[in-house]
Amino acid sequence: MEINYKALGERIxxxxxxxxxxxxxxxxxxxxxxxxxxxxxxxxxxxxxxLLMDLAELLGVTLDELLADSYxxxxxxxxxxxxxxxxxxxxxxxxxxxxxxxxxALVSSMIRNRGKDEEE
Numbered sequence: 049m050e051i052n053y054k055a056l057g058e059r060i061x062x063x064x065x066x067x068x069x070x071x072x073x074x075x076x077x078x079x080x081x082x083x084x085x086x087x088x089x090x091x092x093x094x095x096x097x098x099l100l101m102d103l104a105e106l107l108g109v110t111l112d113e114l115l116a117d118s119y120x121x122x123x124x125x126x127x128x129x130x131x132x133x134x135x136x137x138x139x140x141x142x143x144x145x146x147x148x149x150x151x152x153a154l155v156s157s158m159i160r161n162r163g164k165d166e167e168e
Contacts, residue, residue, distance in 0.1 A: 051094075051115065053094055056088075056091070056114060056115065057088055057089040057090055057091040058089075059113075059116070060088065060103065060107070060114065061089045062137075063107045063109060063113075063114075063141060064089075064107065066137075066140065066141070067107060067108065067141060069106075069107070071085045071086055071089070072085075074106060074107075077102075077106055078099060078102055078103060078106070088103075100114060100115075107141060108140075108141035108142060108145075109141050109144070113144070136148075
């Protein structure tokens with residue numbers, strides 16, 4: 049699996065803007081130049097794992113959220129991923145985490161209860 053750096057940069061930019069942060073702010077917090085931050089968002093530079101971890105923390109997201117476009121997806125499920133992403137894009141990073149925790153709890157409950165409806 050290869051990292052899609054273009055998608056990564058776009059996702060960083062999108063989350064940064066949603067959170068109301070500037071490239072200058074992130075660069076200062078990460079102790080890198082504003083140009084380097086711009087290069088990461090434009091995919092002309094590849095960030096280190098340590099930098100990605102710090103960036104995710106500053107943006108209030110997980111590494112999975114930043115790298116989501118690098119994971120292979122099943123073709124049949126793409127439309128569901130797209131719809132879910134569109135819904136979650138309206139949320140702040142904190143709200144997305146809450147929504148994902150709720151979704152995880154719902155799915156876990158459904159899995160635990162599989163077959164119970166049929167038994168009743």
